[in-house]
Amino acid sequence: MDTILFELAVTGYFVATVLGIFDIFRGGKQSSKLMISFAAAGFAVHTSCILYRYVVGGHLPVTSMHEATSFFAWCIVLIYFFLEFRYKIGIMGSFTLPIVFLMMLSAAFLPRAMAPLSPALQSNWLWIHTIFAFVGNAAFAVAFGVGIMYLLQEHYLKSKHWGGLFQRLPSVQVLDDINHKLINIGFPFLTMAIITGSLWAENTWGRYWRWDPKEVWSLITWFVYAVVFHLRLTAGWRQKRAALLSIIGFIVVLFTFFGVNLLLKSVHTFQ
Amino acid sequence: MNILVIGLNHKTASVELRERLAFNGPKLEEGLLKVRQLSSVNEAGLLSTCNRVEIYLAVGDRVAAAEAVIDFISSFHNIERREFEKSLYVYNNSESVRHVFRVASSLDSMIVGEPQVLGQLKDAFDFALAKKTTGVFLNRLMKKAISTAKRVRTETRIAENAVSISFAAVELAKKIFTELSGKSFMLLGAGEMAELAARHLVNSGVVDVKVANRTYERCCELAQEFCGKAVRFEDFVKELVHTDILICSTGAPSYVLLKDQMQQVMKERKHRPVFLIDISVPRNIDPDINKIDNAYLYNVDDLQEVVDTNILGRKKEAAKAAAIVDEEVEKFAHWLTTLDSVPLIIALRQKADGIKQEEIEKFKNKFPDLDKEKMQAVEHLANALTNKLIHHPTVALKENAEDREMITIVIKKLYGINGDDEQ
Numbered sequence: 001m002d003t004i005l006f007e008l009a010v011t012g013y014f015v016a017t018v019l020g021i022f023d024i025f026r027g028g029k030q031s032s033k034l035m036i037s038f039a040a041a042g043f044a045v046h047t048s049c050i051l052y053r054y055v056v057g058g059h060l061p062v063t064s065m066h067e068a069t070s071f072f073a074w075c076i077v078l079i080y081f082f083l084e085f086r087y088k089i090g091i092m093g094s095f096t097l098p099i100v101f102l103m104m105l106s107a108a109f110l111p112r113a114m115a116p117l118s119p120a121l122q123s124n125w126l127w128i129h130t131i132f133a134f135v136g137n138a139a140f141a142v143a144f145g146v147g148i149m150y151l152l153q154e155h156y157l158k159s160k161h162w163g164g165l166f167q168r169l170p171s172v173q174v175l176d177d178i179n180h181k182l183i184n185i186g187f188p189f190l191t192m193a194i195i196t197g198s199l200w201a202e203n204t205w206g207r208y209w210r211w212d213p214k215e216v217w218s219l220i221t222w223f224v225y226a227v228v229f230h231l232r233l234t235a236g237w238r239q240k241r242a243a244l245l246s247i248i249g250f251i252v253v254l255f256t257f258f259g260v261n262l263l264l265k266s267v268h269t270f271q
Numbered sequence: 272m273n274i275l276v277i278g279l280n281h282k283t284a285s286v287e288l289r290e291r292l293a294f295n296g297p298k299l300e301e302g303l304l305k306v307r308q309l310s311s312v313n314e315a316g317l318l319s320t321c322n323r324v325e326i327y328l329a330v331g332d333r334v335a336a337a338e339a340v341i342d343f344i345s346s347f348h349n350i351e352r353r354e355f356e357k358s359l360y361v362y363n364n365s366e367s368v369r370h371v372f373r374v375a376s377s378l379d380s381m382i383v384g385e386p387q388v389l390g391q392l393k394d395a396f397d398f399a400l401a402k403k404t405t406g407v408f409l410n411r412l413m414k415k416a417i418s419t420a421k422r423v424r425t426e427t428r429i430a431e432n433a434v435s436i437s438f439a440a441v442e443l444a445k446k447i448f449t450e451l452s453g454k455s456f457m458l459l460g461a462g463e464m465a466e467l468a469a470r471h472l473v474n475s476g477v478v479d480v481k482v483a484n485r486t487y488e489r490c491c492e493l494a495q496e497f498c499g500k501a502v503r504f505e506d507f508v509k510e511l512v513h514t515d516i517l518i519c520s521t522g523a524p525s526y527v528l529l530k531d532q533m534q535q536v537m538k539e540r541k542h543r544p545v546f547l548i549d550i551s552v553p554r555n556i557d558p559d560i561n562k563i564d565n566a567y568l569y570n571v572d573d574l575q576e577v578v579d580t581n582i583l584g585r586k587k588e589a590a591k592a593a594a595i596v597d598e599e600v601e602k603f604a605h606w607l608t609t610l611d612s613v614p615l616i617i618a619l620r621q622k623a624d625g626i627k628q629e630e631i632e633k634f635k636n637k638f639p640d641l642d643k644e645k646m647q648a649v650e651h652l653a654n655a656l657t658n659k660l661i662h663h664p665t666v667a668l669k670e671n672a673e674d675r676e677m678i679t680i681v682i683k684k685l686y687g688i689n690g691d692d693e694q
Contacts, residue, residue: 157446158561160573162580167432171449173544236541240564 002056003112005049006070010104012042013073017101020094024165032090039097043077050074057114062130063121064114065261069107071130072257073100075138083142083178091168095145106258125200132196136189137253140225143182144250147243150175154240176239179246180232187225194218213264217256224249272313273333274408274607276367277340277359278325281381284358292348292355294319300402302347307404309343311336314406316413318374318395320388322381327371329408333363365604368412372596372603375416376423377430384429384585389420412603419599426595429588432581437468439577440548440569441475444516447546447567452476457514459483459507460521461493464571465550468518473497477516483507485521508532512539520550528556530563537563548574608675612668615679618688619664623657 019035050071053061061067080096083089149169156166169175197215198208209215228245231237237245279289294302294317306326307315314329326344330336341359345352362370373379377388396413399405405413424430433439441451448454456477458469461484473480480499483506484490494501502510508528511517521527528547537545544565549556554570561568631653635646664686667678683689 153446157443157567160569160576162577166446169446171446173447174449236538236543238542238565239544 009046013101066110073103129196133193139182139186143246147246150243275328276362279358280323316399369600372419375420423592427588427591436574454515455479456516457481459519462520465520
């Protein structure tokens with residue numbers, strides 16, 4: 001059941017991604033609408049897939065690499081829809097839905113079996129810690145897409161080349177605004193994820209901080225976004241620099257999420 | 272009835288000729304009434320702008336009417352026919368409808384998509400309507416021209432994107448700031464183009480307008496005009512810290528704003544984006560400033576390029592617009608042809624009713640003591656028969672088929688209706 005739902009969600013996101021990429025090269029308002037409809041359909045199925053796993057497993061489905069990746073993607077779509085609803089940019093999907101699709105695709109290749117919950121994870125902290133972590137990281141993922149949009153539009157304006165997406169991209173100020181808001185959400189969430197994580201660790205293992213690779217990389221991520229967050233306030237590192245940093249930041253997020261799990265040994269590594 | 276357009280425009284005639292043939296001021300009314308009074312003209316409208324002079328006509332005999340109108344132009348403007356005849360175009364029926372629709376949709380304009388021409392055309396027809404020189408044909412033509420123009424505007428992007436330098440500046444500003452309301456703006460120097468751009472910006476909602484000029488009086492004058500405040504020229508760099516959009520158009524022979532100065536300004540304004548428009552020739556703002564992050568510098572050539580790109584874009588949209596015009600012309604032509612067959616349809620109906628009435632009278636004479644009820648039944652039968660018999664010929668006449676002309680002849684022959692009955 002959940003397999004079918006998952007495949008359907010991947011298909012929905014796939015079609016939306018193809019339409020989104022088509023939209024970048026030659027499209028109009030109509031193709032954006034179609035892309036959004038497919039993404040919405042994918043999202044609906046995806047939501048029911050997660051709910052199904054929640055009901056059957058009895059806990060938030062984030063305890064295998066497959067589940068975690070899928071949930072991460074789900075959070076990104078959630079934030080994307082929120083922004084689309086608020087700003088109605090249309091073309092934004094072309095820059096965020098491909099990330100979603102690639103995540104879902106990699107999730108598709110990971111083992112999907114529902115394993116019983118290990119005793120260490122049987123705690124309410126699971127909820128709190130992971131939701132903070134995923135929503136925070138999802139905000140960074142969308143900030144990545146918006147950052148690319150910003151750099152593109154800035155390039156059009158600076159080079160005085162008005163072809164391509166110039167007309168369809170919003171102003172650099174709006175893009176910077178969205179980026180700013182996303183970091184403003186993502187950074188406190190990531191901070192909370194680290195705090196709740198260490199509280200949970202203390203609870204379970206008796207120590208707040210163990211220099212586990214995931215912890216170290218989360219801290220590195222936190223520092224990157226702390227720089228973005230802080231410098232905007234003090235030195236006026238806005239616009240282009242903020243966009244660049246949010247792109248770099250997301251690459252670090254991706255490594256923290258995938259790299260640590262696949263390459264390094266950590267308590268966060270899924271069995 | 273034929274619809275006829277006789278005229279010349281910026282493509283066919285030189286400015287001098289257009290000026291000589293223009294119907295300005297009181298000449299418009301005089302000319303319009305005189306055209307209408309020509310014996311071969313049933314309805315008339317007259318459009319005279321700086322780019323075109325056109326006479327719209329509904330006439331019976333189009334050759335005679337065209338001759339009469341051209342003669343009229345010649346005598347009215349006191350100009351030999353051979354001097355302007357080559358520049359004239361004469362369109363009739365669907366060609367003339369297409370032309371009027373194209374003019375209304377601004378496809379025939381010097382700058383394709385410019386919106387004024389529709390207003391001018393509307394004014395011209397309103398004037399003709401007020402002078403009672405138009406009728407069913409031209410009124411409907413105008414109504415359809417307006418709706419076609421509206422369709423073109425909403426269904427294509429022909430009128431989008433600025434095609435003047437001052438509008439291009441506003442358009443670019445919106446790609447940097449989105450909302451111009453609440454942004455601060457400074458006009459440095461003066462000049463027609465700069466002031467025009469400033470006016471567009473103020474209309475788009477910028478607040479906090481500042482004006483800096485080397486001569487203080489001019490400065491105060493402009494400040495008053497834009498409801499802004501005057502800034503001393505020496506202080507403009509300092510003011511730049513609180514300015515989001517700057518239009519610069521001074522007569523200075525060298526740069527008045529250097530990269531170092533701008534870098535300092537950017538630091539002080541915490542790198543909030545700034546849009547600098549340098550309309551001066553020679554340039555007054557160091558072009559290297561464009562390399563500073565969040566400072567967007569455009570000079571007059573850059574803006575001209577925006578305009579050129581947009582004009583090119585409009586030309587592409589014009590193809591889509593032409594398709595819409597074709598569709599509307601088709602509909603109008605259909606209306607025209609169905610209108611053409613109206614007299615014949617009436618004649619056919621009269622003929623049939625005549626025969627019916629005649630036969631009923633004969634029948635009454637034959638059976639004078641038939642009771643009322645039966646007589647009514649017979650009349651009912653006669654009605655049904657005539658209606659059914661002329662139903663299909665009527666439909667055939669209303670249809671816009673290719674062989675309509677042949678059908679017209681055949682029906683006339685079969686039902687014994689001669690040409691004179693039509694009128």
